[in-house]
Amino acid sequence: MDKVVSSADEAVADIFDGAIVAIGGFFTAGTPTSLIQALARKGCKDLTLVIMTMGPGNPDVLQLVLNGQVKKTISNYPFYRSASQGADCCFEIMVRAELIEVETLPMGTFCEKLRAGGAGLAAFYTPTGVGTVVARGKEIRKFGDRDYLLETAIRPDFALVYAHKGDRMGNLICRKTARNFNPDMAAAAECTIAAVEYLVEPGQLDPDTVHVPGIFVKRVLEVGRPSYVPGL
Amino acid sequence: MDKVVSSADEAVADIFDGAIVAIGGFFTAGTPTSLIQALARKGCKDLTLVIMTMGPGNPDVLQLVLNGQVKKTISNYPFYRSASQGADCCFEIMVRAELIEVETLPMGTFCEKLRAGGAGLAAFYTPTGVGTVVARGKEIRKFGDRDYLLETAIRPDFALVYAHKGDRMGNLICRKTARNFNPDMAAAAECTIAAVEYLVEPGQLDPDTVHVPGIFVKRVLEVGRPSYVPGL
Amino acid sequence: MATRFKGLSRELMAMRVANELKDGTYVNLGIGIPTLVSDWIEGRDIVLQSEIGMLNTGPLASQENVDQDLINASCQPVTERPGSAYISTADSFGMIRGGRMDVAVLGALQVSEKGDLASWANPERGFPEGVGNIGGSMDLAVGAKRVIATMIHTTTKGEAKIVKNCGYALTAEKCVDLILTDLALIEVTPEGLVLKEIAAGLTAEDVQSVTEPKLIIAPDLCEFRL
Amino acid sequence: MATRFKGLSRELMAMRVANELKDGTYVNLGIGIPTLVSDWIEGRDIVLQSEIGMLNTGPLASQENVDQDLINASCQPVTERPGSAYISTADSFGMIRGGRMDVAVLGALQVSEKGDLASWANPERGFPEGVGNIGGSMDLAVGAKRVIATMIHTTTKGEAKIVKNCGYALTAEKCVDLILTDLALIEVTPEGLVLKEIAAGLTAEDVQSVTEPKLIIAPDLCEFRL
Numbered sequence: 042m043d044k045v046v047s048s049a050d051e052a053v054a055d056i057f058d059g060a061i062v063a064i065g066g067f068f069t070a071g072t073p074t075s076l077i078q079a080l081a082r083k084g085c086k087d088l089t090l091v092i093m094t095m096g097p098g099n100p101d102v103l104q105l106v107l108n109g110q111v112k113k114t115i116s117n118y119p120f121y122r123s124a125s126q127g128a129d130c131c132f133e134i135m136v137r138a139e140l141i142e143v144e145t146l147p148m149g150t151f152c153e154k155l156r157a158g159g160a161g162l163a164a165f166y167t168p169t170g171v172g173t174v175v176a177r178g179k180e181i182r183k184f185g186d187r188d189y190l191l192e193t194a195i196r197p198d199f200a201l202v203y204a205h206k207g208d209r210m211g212n213l214i215c216r217k218t219a220r221n222f223n224p225d226m227a228a229a230a231e232c233t234i235a236a237v238e239y240l241v242e243p244g245q246l247d248p249d250t251v252h253v254p255g256i257f258v259k260r261v262l263e264v265g266r267p268s269y270v271p272g273l
Numbered sequence: 274m275d276k277v278v279s280s281a282d283e284a285v286a287d288i289f290d291g292a293i294v295a296i297g298g299f300f301t302a303g304t305p306t307s308l309i310q311a312l313a314r315k316g317c318k319d320l321t322l323v324i325m326t327m328g329p330g331n332p333d334v335l336q337l338v339l340n341g342q343v344k345k346t347i348s349n350y351p352f353y354r355s356a357s358q359g360a361d362c363c364f365e366i367m368v369r370a371e372l373i374e375v376e377t378l379p380m381g382t383f384c385e386k387l388r389a390g391g392a393g394l395a396a397f398y399t400p401t402g403v404g405t406v407v408a409r410g411k412e413i414r415k416f417g418d419r420d421y422l423l424e425t426a427i428r429p430d431f432a433l434v435y436a437h438k439g440d441r442m443g444n445l446i447c448r449k450t451a452r453n454f455n456p457d458m459a460a461a462a463e464c465t466i467a468a469v470e471y472l473v474e475p476g477q478l479d480p481d482t483v484h485v486p487g488i489f490v491k492r493v494l495e496v497g498r499p500s501y502v503p504g505l
Numbered sequence: 506m507a508t509r510f511k512g513l514s515r516e517l518m519a520m521r522v523a524n525e526l527k528d529g530t531y532v533n534l535g536i537g538i539p540t541l542v543s544d545w546i547e548g549r550d551i552v553l554q555s556e557i558g559m560l561n562t563g564p565l566a567s568q569e570n571v572d573q574d575l576i577n578a579s580c581q582p583v584t585e586r587p588g589s590a591y592i593s594t595a596d597s598f599g600m601i602r603g604g605r606m607d608v609a610v611l612g613a614l615q616v617s618e619k620g621d622l623a624s625w626a627n628p629e630r631g632f633p634e635g636v637g638n639i640g641g642s643m644d645l646a647v648g649a650k651r652v653i654a655t656m657i658h659t660t661t662k663g664e665a666k667i668v669k670n671c672g673y674a675l676t677a678e679k680c681v682d683l684i685l686t687d688l689a690l691i692e693v694t695p696e697g698l699v700l701k702e703i704a705a706g707l708t709a710e711d712v713q714s715v716t717e718p719k720l721i722i723a724p725d726l727c728e729f730r731l
Numbered sequence: 732m733a734t735r736f737k738g739l740s741r742e743l744m745a746m747r748v749a750n751e752l753k754d755g756t757y758v759n760l761g762i763g764i765p766t767l768v769s770d771w772i773e774g775r776d777i778v779l780q781s782e783i784g785m786l787n788t789g790p791l792a793s794q795e796n797v798d799q800d801l802i803n804a805s806c807q808p809v810t811e812r813p814g815s816a817y818i819s820t821a822d823s824f825g826m827i828r829g830g831r832m833d834v835a836v837l838g839a840l841q842v843s844e845k846g847d848l849a850s851w852a853n854p855e856r857g858f859p860e861g862v863g864n865i866g867g868s869m870d871l872a873v874g875a876k877r878v879i880a881t882m883i884h885t886t887t888k889g890e891a892k893i894v895k896n897c898g899y900a901l902t903a904e905k906c907v908d909l910i911l912t913d914l915a916l917i918e919v920t921p922e923g924l925v926l927k928e929i930a931a932g933l934t935a936e937d938v939q940s941v942t943e944p945k946l947i948i949a950p951d952l953c954e955f956r957l
Contacts, residue, residue: 148824
């Protein structure tokens, strides 16, 4: 199995209008920048993005917003922390204008909905969000003496993920906190596309240390290791 | 934090009568033999064991049965495959005599109940077991066009787990298929006790390759690397 | 007692299953006849999953390269292939339920005409209801995109194992896509069971005589394609 | 507009929180004042968790040892300590909900007398209801064994932030165990809010005058133990 593709444009070629696209990365760490840029070039519309944040540390996703490609986001920390930075941000402006719909989830629920999707579960009961606005319209159920909230799985159509090393079969190893959402998004999506810093041959990754088994990955693109200054 | 204990007996000293004890290992791979032996020496009674199998590849757990320490097992492959081997097995004999209660779960449900316990979830909906005897008395619910079964989390009082390497803070690295149930049992239990082949100092394990973060582990016992012939 | 027909050996059954598998797919092989399938796919571009928590499982280990920490779900020492990955058993079943197995080849005790599978509880063992070795069978039957059930066509007493309704405890409902026995290859379709291939020297009537539901004879019925 | 009392600096607030932490525990520090707590526990046997997916997070990185792949949940470059471990964010929150954090120190906008916490949605930002940066706050508030809420005692307009009922969107109900402001240390008990320590030069009446619910004065009320 050789899942290597030779360009970011080829990697995202079948993403369609209206697709649900999960994008890995936690602020600056572990974001598949070149795949997001290719998605902007491709220009498909009405996208639902499943992504930690829109803006902070992630200027490339703002290009998708500026292009008018984003219909909805499912996020946990969508906005700039600072109100002044936020006021200038095209995403915030479009949210206030009701041009983009935002679903905000607790970070643990956000992850777990993806994890459930990847693991073939329909839904789960979590204690997080009970008694808050997150619980609106959702079932509350008591187990033991505690209330839990029913949350359903997310199965994105596509996931754009990032890893430090990957082999041709799609096995991925992430590095430090750049791992973050990438493994669970890779497992949850129907079609997962991985940007890897270093492409290696099968057999060169220690099988005990693989974070994303190749079965979850449809395409692998080598992007090299960029150098940047982390922080917001 | 130094979680190292100097003997298996010390490691299991607070396991109490009536405790729910999860025991790692898949047949012969990754079983904390010396901790099971210490539990037999300690002799506490009315135990509920959460364990893949009773017997095949696991003679030490049969000693717990012979000692009359086991009230119930929650397993997924409890018996010998061969009826003739099974007929001679003390566990099967006691099950038939209704002296030990057996709850049999699909293997994926077994794992996932532990995973949910460790992750602070109360329950989940799985497609596995719908339309079978496993579904008896459990809620069935439709999500989309498919039926799912409600399964609740397991939170054992103790977990006896096994790893290849461990550091003093309880970080563990497993080896090949000896990983199996060990990480999820470690996360699920109130008190997790780890037998490790090699004890190392904090800093000697690559943090990207840890399978069980030390936060889940209360005690670490170095047991050396035994040599045995795998198979049933 | 019904006539016992002569059909494929277990090894040739495994070979026939191997011919069903496509390159570039992920496959889980159950215990028994399914395990033998691995002998027939060496060198092919098929990734085997072991539900214990391994992807890209290699052939059984020979005595000198046994690794005590490396077994398959049947507890047999196996080997790695380039591009293997280990995962926890929980993640392994996440993968299975999540629909990532293109094919699961499972042993069977009974298969119904609707594709219900009974594979884990032989009443002869005499356990209380609901008790037995379920193992990974239910998850695989439910999760795999395509389920191939393999078994000897009849019991040792000559009773049909392809039945109208399973009398044994179910593994999963309506999950089997293809049945391969020593005597026949039968596809489960919405219209019923379609007899597609049979063992050399047998007729469709022979197979029907040891099969409880009425079989639909495929227009291109032929001998086993081996 | 209420009188603005002079209390602890943010740095000393962080120091006071650090004194609450016990050796041998696992602690998560939120954004803002909580982040500063790490400066006061260096060399102590406390393991910090970053919800991004790291255990045993070390101090902030200095310019020369920045690793672009190593940040905390506030996106600040940090360092490893011996015995660190990386996990996925999903596993990190499993750990948090599963009750493995001995203490979470969280920033707050309001805390009610029942210990309700409002920390994520400032209505001044003007987002639609339910929209904002929830981040990891809800999971931490629900999952940690002990929640310490830190905040400046009043708003910039001098309004009380310790209130009978939170007017801002909740993070979680009845989750706060201890409130640390620049003016006071207040324990949340079934009987109500107990004023335990106050800033030098202030009286219990001063603190009460900028606090909405009636405070219970601890018999051993004293100046901040720094």
